[in-house]
């Protein structure tokens with residue numbers, strides 16, 4: 001107020017009337033386009049997911065109508081835009097199988113000897129829904145007492161009995177709960193010492209099928225015979241797989257599975273480095289059937305990686321190559337021009353990363369994703385937003401900024417399909433280990449050579465080692481993430497990832513930056529206490 005007695009004119013209440021029917025799009029535009037936010041020449045800041053919020057659009061479709069189909073690489077499409085990180089506490093074959101069944105893809109880590117990594121890839125390629133390809137087998141000489149112990153650690157009750165107790169050997173019989181329950185505990189000292197050969201159902205009395213049968217046949221035989229387990233054998237009687245009725249019930253259908261269109265095998269990727277020895281690794285992975293390789297490095301714009309991308313594309317032109325990591329347009333352009341089929345974006349922003357602290361290099365993730373995606377789109381190359389994703393909302397933001405898919409470590413760590421055993425913390429929480437691939441622990445296990453095979457004397461960690469809480473199975477967790485993602489896209493008014501990204505290009509997708517107070521407001525606040533349950537299914 002100016003003037004005396006507070007009587008000056010308030011110009012903001014100018015009486016000029018506006019006809020609301022004549023309002024233009026520009027009059028109604030709220031917030032800012034991504035190019036206004038990230039292209040601003042005055043702010044000089046990098047932003048990340050939490051700095052931003054997406055403004056809602058108009059909804060004219062149901063949440064179930066939202067399509068999440070997107071791209072992992074130029075030639076590999078995904079129905080679920082989520083990828084599990086190549087880390088030794090995140091992705092081996094079990095995880096890669098579960099991710100592919102749920103419509104995403106897993107990248108098998110490279111902290112393994114070549115043959116082991118290739119065998120992990122082969123396990124994914126050989127996976128057939130409902131067929132247990134590596135059932136736990138027992139030898140005929142095992143006692144009931146020993147079997148009791150095994151049952152309590154593995155959590156299932158039926159075992160094929162093979163000549164040497166290994167998979168692939170001659171099938172002698174099957175021992176299930178019914179057989180062991182018959183062993184009377186009249187004299188536990190002696191009865192539990194009975195050998196399985198005496199109580200098992202011998203092969204001659206078993207219902208079996210020959211290899212080559214499909215799941216429908218197996219299911220049919222299980223139903224007609226009213227059995228719980230069906231061994232699949234070669235004509236020579238060697239065990240090749242086991243089908244369990246409980247699995248068939250569970251495995252009804254995975255309509256989103258990431259599969260080869262013709263042979264129906266699940267798709268899988270594997271990580272490699274850029275050392276000369278990694279060329280042999282690529283050959284072994286290709287022989288095992290890998291569909292894509294991910295060159296695993298924090299700074300991808302190196303002459304080593306350029307050479308590797310070119311070598312792969314000239315020797316294995318059909319193999320998809322994901323190069324990275326990059327966070328700038330120049331890094332991206334260099335790798336794309338070497339032939340990369342996708343780029344991995346993110347430096348120092350992962351939950352376990354200390355690269356920005358140690359090396360002073362990296363970039364805030366939303367700025368990295370937006371800028372690299374914008375450049376890569378001009379070449380038709382998809383990008384993966386790698387790291388820093390801790391909620392379904394972060395995936396919505398990554399896709400809104402142009403990513404083809406989100407690559408996640410910590411978000412998926414702690415699920416039952418990840419490598420490693422669960423253990424309990426002092427306060428009774430069920431935990432699993434999760435560690436950076438540049439942590440001292442991980443480097444000691446496998447990547448030593450990568451750093452210090454020769455001259456280096458000091459190991460400089462670029463990551464930490466920690467724990468995460470049990471998240472249950474990927475088969476429940478991914479559906480929770482995708483449902484959250486669909487709600488987010490519906491709120492924005494985008495029915496598909498393609499539409500979301502066209503809206504981004506055309507500036508129809510509107511964002512605002514959030515102040516520190518706005519970020520607080522967007523979280524839970526003002527309660528004495530609360531419990532966070534992520535989903536109910």
Ligand SMILES: NC(=O)C1=CN([C@@H]2O[C@H](COP(=O)(O)OP(=O)(O)OC[C@H]3O[C@@H](n4cnc5c(N)ncnc54)[C@H](O)[C@@H]3O)[C@@H](O)[C@H]2O)C=CC1
Pocket residue numbers: 086273274275276296297298299304325346347348349350353355387436437438450451462463
């Ligand atoms: N995304 C991120 O921000 C980060 C990720 N990480 C992860 O940690 C692991 C290790 O990453 P990096 O340390 O970047 O591994 P890297 O293998 O790219 O680099 C390790 C060291 O070896 C050198 N080197 C690489 N290839 C070479 C070759 N062909 N000949 C000679 N020297 C070569 C590099 O220059 C570097 O000094 C990866 O799993 C990576 O994803 C590590 C740090 C940051």
Ligand SMILES: O=c1[nH]c(=O)c2[nH+]cn([C@@H]3O[C@H](COP(=O)(O)O)[C@@H](O)[C@H]3O)c2[nH]1
Pocket residue numbers: 085086087298325346348349350351352353354355356386387388389407408409410411435436437438439462463464
């Ligand atoms: O600076 C780093 N030091 C490390 O030791 C390390 N290990 C993994 N990564 C990268 O982090 C991503 C996973 O991040 P999130 O847990 O946030 O999903 C992964 O996908 C990697 O890009 C590392 N970065």
Ligand SMILES: [K+]
Pocket residue numbers: 348349350351352353354355
């Ligand atoms: K970090």
